Amino acid sequence: MASETSQKILAVAEDMVRNRGYSAFSYADISQQVGIRKASIHYHFPTKDALVRELVQRYREGMARQCHWIATSNASLSQQLIQFANLYRQGMAQDQICMCAMLSADFAILPEPIQAEIQAFFRETVAWLTALLQQGQDAQIWDCKPSVEQEAQGLIAMLQGAQLLARSAENSIDAFEQVMYPLLSAKFSRG
């Protein structure tokens, strides 16, 4: 299994990737925060690519777990939508945007295996949200036009974009909340 040090490295690296992107963090940066020499990191993760690849895999699994948890809770569909948005809001407290949004910006310079992970992440997330929106559509809680899938893609795009835009605001988390939540309740609250 993954050692404690491996976990610590992954946690620190996740912070850095989500905050600065792929090119702007180094083993030197990690070593400082973890408290070991940078050569030691290569023992746990032979290359930077391998490290980031595991990072994205882990992130994707975590997202799937959280989405599943939301879907199997007893919350109403509208509340589930809010909880989904909350996933994006949470990171912003530490200036972290969605890891796959950040890596989408770096997409052109990423090795192919990582690109494939990112594609899978978005495929899964869109599929999950589409299913949620479809339930509300069937129950006539809201009306997605022109289609639930397009609405799902648009909504995820808006969440990612709102995270990005919030970065250049004075208070990121306020900026994010004050745009996303009113829009969500205007469109998806039970009338």
Next chain:
Amino acid sequence: MASETSQKILAVAEDMVRNRGYSAFSYADISQQVGIRKASIHYHFPTKDALVRELVQRYREGMARQCHWIATSNASLSQQLIQFANLYRQGMAQDQICMCAMLSADFAILPEPIQAEIQAFFRETVAWLTALLQQGQDAQIWDCKPSVEQEAQGLIAMLQGAQLLARSAENSIDAFEQVMYPLLSAKFSRG
């Protein structure tokens, strides 16, 4: 005035920033495409920061010009909205997202003057779109809830996010079009 070589450097650099981000392009990359040695680039732009700063200034002015051109055309308000979306679609043909969206991802590592430029860019763009949406609101062409400004911010967020998400699609430009335009016409076409 800016020399021809300066212009060529700026054009190539813009391509690279919008495609790879701030950290993942170098003077060496530019020199190859422009056809001069990398030391020569320092004659035109002493530092990388200075180069990118001028890049963002130029980009911001170009955006303002294009928006002004749209607003003073004879197009209907709905058409103006489509033309605004077209600005985002155009770049995707060369795998380019909005420069300020890309630099928002890199925001944490940018020098303060560049951060300020980016903030100004978004402030201006949101203000312009808010004014457009307000006109349509007054003319009862569409109904922005909860407010025109929030709708404007949400719409820009969606456009930026859609560009990002489209990167991990097989055909970026198709993915962008097939999400954004149906959503736009569903919400903002004259009923």
Next chain:
DNA sequence: GTCTATACGAGGATAGAC
């Protein structure tokens, strides 16, 4: 304005001792 040459540091990665 552009060149060659070069300084200097940072980043990724490996070898081998402990």
Next chain:
DNA sequence: GTCTATCCTCGTATAGAC
């Protein structure tokens, strides 16, 4: 598992000739 030491490459930047 972690260390020191080291290698090699790349990136930014400067000096000075042409």
